[in-house]
Amino acid sequence: MTGFMGTGKTEVGKILSQKLGFVLIDADSEIEREQKTTITDIFNRLGEDAFRDMESAMIKRLSVLKKAVLSTGGGAVLRAENMDALKKDWIIVCLEATPETILRRTSISKNRPLLEVADPLQKIRELYDFRKPYYEKADIIINTDDVGPLQVAEEIIKAVKNR
Numbered sequence: 137m138t139g140f141m142g143t144g145k146t147e148v149g150k151i152l153s154q155k156l157g158f159v160l161i162d163a164d165s166e167i168e169r170e171q172k173t174t175i176t177d178i179f180n181r182l183g184e185d186a187f188r189d190m191e192s193a194m195i196k197r198l199s200v201l202k203k204a205v206l207s208t209g210g211g212a213v214l215r216a217e218n219m220d221a222l223k224k225d226w227i228i229v230c231l232e233a234t235p236e237t238i239l240r241r242t243s244i245s246k247n248r249p250l251l252e253v254a255d256p257l258q259k260i261r262e263l264y265d266f267r268k269p270y271y272e273k274a275d276i277i278i279n280t281d282d283v284g285p286l287q288v289a290e291e292i293i294k295a296v297k298n299r
């Protein structure tokens with residue numbers, strides 16, 4: 137699963153993996169486990185580029201898994217090497233939502249270093265505009281604005297079956 141921060145990858149991923157009987161893996165959580173620290177700390181101490189290198193290495197490593205739902209961080213789509221690693225054997229599902237929905241969902245937690253700015257809505261709009269063509273490379277795109285995670289998971293299963 138790909139998609140901007142706050143589009144529901146974590147919640148949907150939990151339900152989807154249960155429904156499919158697949159293992160759920162979150163690339164960011166795996167990085168945090170490996171580095172023994174938080175994504176925010178990695179951004180603050182080492183910078184975004186270092187995080188992106190860790191993210192690419194992790195995605196390549198996880199891409200060999202089978203029968204899994206893999207949730208990737210919102211910026212994982214930006215590097216072609218990440219998408220190339222996933223395109224071969226995975227169905228790439230992108231979750232989308234409006235900047236307003238994303239702001240509402242992400243303002244609850246403080247673990248999004250890229251949104252720790254004076255005007256997070258403006259930042260979300262800028263990042264989303266830039267990333268849109270990357271998200272559109274997914275095999276399936278599902279809007280999550282007014283839809284709960286259960287319904288999104290069901291829509292994904294239906295869309296995968298209809299491919």
Ligand code: S3P
Nearest residue numbers: 140141164175209210211248249
């Ligand atoms: C990022 C999204 C985050 C995390 C990091 C960078 C991004 O993951 O990888 O903070 O660039 O959009 P989530 O999409 O799971 O919040």
